[in-house]
Amino acid sequence: xxxxxxxxxxxxKIGMWLFLFTEIILFGGLFLVYAVYxxxxxxxxxxxGEHLQVSLGFANTLILLTSSLTAALAVSSLQxxxxxxxxxxxxxxxxxAAVFLINKFLEWSSHISAxxxxxxxxxxxxxxGENLFYGLYYVMTGLHGVHVLGGAGALSLVYVWILQxxxxxxxxxxxxxxVLFWHLVDLVxxxxxxxxxxxx
Amino acid sequence: MxxxxxxxxxxxxxxxxxxxxxxxxxxxxxxxxxxxxxxxVAMMIGVVMKLKMLSAGTTFISARTYNSLFTxxxxxxxxxxxxxxxxxxxxxxxxxxxxxxxxxxxxxxxxYSWYFYIAGAVCALTSLFTGGGAPDTGWTFYVPYSxxxxxxxxxxxxxxxxLGMSSTLTxxxxxxxxxxxxxxGMGWFRMPLFIWSLYATGWVQLxxxxxxxxxxxxxxxxxxxxxxxxxxxxxxDPILFEHMFWIYSHPAVYIMILPAMGIVSEIIPVxxxxxxxxxxxxxxxxxxxxxxxxxxxxxxxxxSGMSDTARVIFSLLTFIxxxxxxVKVFNWVASLYKGSSVISAPLIFVMAFIFLFSxxxxxxxFQGALNIDMHIHGTYFIVAHFHYVMFGGTGFAFFAGxxxxxxxxxGRMYNEKxxxxxxxxMLIGFNVLYFPMFILGWQGxxxxxxxxxxxxxxxxxxxxxxxxxxxxxxxxMFHNLVKSIRKGTxxxxxxxxxxxxxxxxxxxxxxxNFVEIPVxxxxxxxx
Ligand code: HEM
Numbered sequence: 001x002x003x004x005x006x007x008x009x010x011x012x013k014i015g016m017w018l019f020l021f022t023e024i025i026l027f028g029g030l031f032l033v034y035a036v037y038x039x040x041x042x043x044x045x046x047x048x049g050e051h052l053q054v055s056l057g058f059a060n061t062l063i064l065l066t067s068s069l070t071a072a073l074a075v076s077s078l079q080x081x082x083x084x085x086x087x088x089x090x091x092x093x094x095x096x097a098a099v100f101l102i103n104k105f106l107e108w109s110s111h112i113s114a115x116x117x118x119x120x121x122x123x124x125x126x127x128x129g130e131n132l133f134y135g136l137y138y139v140m141t142g143l144h145g146v147h148v149l150g151g152a153g154a155l156s157l158v159y160v161w162i163l164q165x166x167x168x169x170x171x172x173x174x175x176x177x178x179v180l181f182w183h184l185v186d187l188v189x190x191x192x193x194x195x196x197x198x199x200x
Numbered sequence: 201m202x203x204x205x206x207x208x209x210x211x212x213x214x215x216x217x218x219x220x221x222x223x224x225x226x227x228x229x230x231x232x233x234x235x236x237x238x239x240x241v242a243m244m245i246g247v248v249m250k251l252k253m254l255s256a257g258t259t260f261i262s263a264r265t266y267n268s269l270f271t272x273x274x275x276x277x278x279x280x281x282x283x284x285x286x287x288x289x290x291x292x293x294x295x296x297x298x299x300x301x302x303x304x305x306x307x308x309x310x311x312y313s314w315y316f317y318i319a320g321a322v323c324a325l326t327s328l329f330t331g332g333g334a335p336d337t338g339w340t341f342y343v344p345y346s347x348x349x350x351x352x353x354x355x356x357x358x359x360x361x362x363l364g365m366s367s368t369l370t371x372x373x374x375x376x377x378x379x380x381x382x383x384x385g386m387g388w389f390r391m392p393l394f395i396w397s398l399y400a401t402g403w404v405q406l407x408x409x410x411x412x413x414x415x416x417x418x419x420x421x422x423x424x425x426x427x428x429x430x431x432x433x434x435x436x437d438p439i440l441f442e443h444m445f446w447i448y449s450h451p452a453v454y455i456m457i458l459p460a461m462g463i464v465s466e467i468i469p470v471x472x473x474x475x476x477x478x479x480x481x482x483x484x485x486x487x488x489x490x491x492x493x494x495x496x497x498x499x500x501x502x503x504s505g506m507s508d509t510a511r512v513i514f515s516l517l518t519f520i521x522x523x524x525x526x527v528k529v530f531n532w533v534a535s536l537y538k539g540s541s542v543i544s545a546p547l548i549f550v551m552a553f554i555f556l557f558s559x560x561x562x563x564x565x566f567q568g569a570l571n572i573d574m575h576i577h578g579t580y581f582i583v584a585h586f587h588y589v590m591f592g593g594t595g596f597a598f599f600a601g602x603x604x605x606x607x608x609x610x611g612r613m614y615n616e617k618x619x620x621x622x623x624x625x626m627l628i629g630f631n632v633l634y635f636p637m638f639i640l641g642w643q644g645x646x647x648x649x650x651x652x653x654x655x656x657x658x659x660x661x662x663x664x665x666x667x668x669x670x671x672x673x674x675x676x677m678f679h680n681l682v683k684s685i686r687k688g689t690x691x692x693x694x695x696x697x698x699x700x701x702x703x704x705x706x707x708x709x710x711x712x713n714f715v716e717i718p719v720x721x722x723x724x725x726x727x
Contacts (some may be wrong), residue, residue, distance in 0.1 A: 007306065008380055010380065011305045011306075011376050011379075011380040011381075014303065014375075014376045014379055014380065015306060015309075015372060015373075015376045018375055018376065018406055019372060019373045020587055021406060021407065022368055022372070022407075022409070022410045023410070024407055025407060025410040025411060026410040026411075026413055027411075027414075029410065029411045029414035029415060029444060030413070030414060032444070033418075033429060033440065033444075034439060036437070037435075040435075040437075041435065118425050118428060119425070119426045119429045124434075127435070128434060129435060130436020131428050131434045131435055132428060132429065132434065132435050134437060135427040135429050135434075135436075136429070138425075138427070139418070139421060139427060141427070143417075190290050192720050
């Protein structure tokens with residue numbers, strides 16, 4: 001209950017966790033929609049899922065898991081006052097985020113050129129379930145992609161703050177919070193991957 | 201007047217003194233000014249609708265315009281007035297003071313929340329004049345119409361999305377503040393009940409608003425890209441939209457009413473000069489309402505074709521959620537009993553609140569009963585009900601709180617006599633305006649219709665007359681409050697004899713709120 005001290009480590013962490021709750025519920029709404037339609041059209045969802053390339057999805061899963069590792073290492077490095085190691089780990093995380101997005105972009109482009117996008121005649125010719133599957137696929141991976149961008153942006157901002165000395169081994173909560181957010185981005189993907197690529 | 205946050209030097213000396221300030225008091229006042237401006241605009245739209253209803257058929261307003269009018273009225277009243285209302289305006293100002301803190305936990309985030317609010321408002325208002333014209337879907341934005349209509353729904357919905365962010369961030373900020381910044385000695389059960397209510401509200405804001413956010417995003421995507429998630433011709437389900445909409449919007453009515461109940465619990469002990477009856481019952485009933493409130497959304501959809509099992513369960517839960525509200529009403533009345541009451545404007549507003557809210561709450565139970573709801577669903581009965589709870593309930597409690605904390609906020613007193621007349625006028629006007637709507641609805645007058653058959657003429661006209669009385673009262677009240685900011689007699693630190701911490705500092709408070717952080721040694725209502 002520190003009212004005197006303006007900076008409050010626990011307070012910042014509480015705030016961040018509360019924010020993460022809201023993010024989980026934001027995605028939760030989409031998972032709810034997914035559950036409803038998967039239940040309504042089990043076969044068509046299965047069919048549509050077969051056309052996604054598991055290898056690309058798997059690669060992206062590996063990329064994000066690795067980036068979570070580098071992100072965590074960035075925090076522990078900074079806590080041990082190894083500033084430059086921390087900066088390198090942050091750069092690594094952001095680079096992996098970029099690779100993830102490029103991969104995703106290629107994947108989307110290949111679907112789109114195959115005519116698998118909302119409103120395309122080829123997709124409309126298929127069943128309701130397939131249309132909903134692809135609709136949800138774009139919406140959910142799209143929203144996730146926006147979060148990848150946001151997370152990378154937050155990490156880059158903290159990078160600058162570390163350079164400026166605003167974030168250091170005694171005041172690392174900003175880095176910790178950005179990394180917490182990054183883990184959430186990772187976690188959401190961990191659910192998206194099986195739901196779209198693997199679930200039979 | 202002693203030095204206070206208005207007069208103490210700040211970083212800027214122009215308008216930025218306000219719009220770049222991270223002082224919770226200034227932000228609270230920014231919210232207050234913007235919220236009341238929007239309220240007055242939407243109120244005038246309401247009056248125009250009632251003017252139209254003086255006679256049947258197309259007069260000076262066409263069917264289309266009427267659709268836009270009730271949509272804009274509803275959107276402004278819900279998203280710009282009543283949801284942010286008490287927490288963002290009064291809560292911002294009072295919460296840190298009542299906690300004995302210097303500010304909220306994240307002052308800068310607090311300012312950003314206001315920017316989100318303004319950005320949302322700008323989007324919502326721009327949507328009226330651009331694109332295909334003012335949205336005409338009703339404030340509920342139900343698909344499929346909201347996806348197919350040519351009016352500028354996308355922008356309005358995006359505005360609502362931003363307003364949702366603003367509300368979520370305020371909730372997040374308050375929760376952290378309440379956890380971390382209580383004055384030394386203020387345990388959870390020494391917190392004033394207003395804070396308890398903001399705490400429960402914060403959780404609802406945090407856990408319900410993201411659902412509406414994602415739902416609104418889906419509506420926008422649907423309009424832009426035709427994804428098909430709510431489109432039956434693609435296999436989507438429009439009813440799913442209704443579920444998702446109400447999963448948020450029902451808890452949202454508790455975002456509206458809980459802080460109002462907090463204000464009432466604050467005012468009653470001070471003016472009855474005795475401790476509140478059942479402190480813990482009131483505190484826990486706030487949490488109970490927040491919790492059970494999540495599980496009753498289906499009662500907005502009894503006629504949408506849900507299974508009977510679902511409807512029976514939702515109906516049962518609806519009756520259960522009424523219990524904690526009832527507990528509070530009994531607690532308030534019991535606290536007044538044998539108190540040595542000081543009759544003053546805030547208490548008069550609170551009495552009006554109890555009267556109107558009880559009518560609103562009890563008619564809610566009519567709608568919660570399945571068979572009766574079949575009869576009154578989508579009629580004026582509903583319109584009357586929600587105006588009684590939202591306006592008669594939350595609105596009147598907001599005004600009560602405004603009068604109660606007025607001396608603290610502005611350092612002056614309003615004119616007591618005018619305040620009483622205004623409240624009286626509002627109470628009379630309110631009932632003349634909305635009570636006939638119960639009867640009209642019962643007789644079958646549907647909501648959102650710009651026309652009506654001849655047999656409803658008399659009651660429609662009576663109701664329109666009520667709107668004039670009500671507005672006269674509201675304008676009188678605002679006139680009194682605004683004029684007294686400069687002309688009122690200076691107020692002491694504690695004009696009402698309150699025991700909570702905000703009364704221990706000067707009126708208006710200094711920038712840092714307290715010269716010395718107070719130490720709490722007893723409960724908040726020790727009379
Ligand atoms: C001076 C005050 C007010 C007047 C004269 C007024 C009047 C009206 C009228 C005539 C309608 C349309 C009924 C229909 O045809 O369906 C309406 C709808 C509505 N009002 Fe008010 N009202 C007032 C204040 C408020 C307040 C304070 C709130 C909220 C806190 C509010 C919230 C709403 C909502 C949500 C609707 C429904 C809009 C829709 O159907 O989409 N009103 N009001």
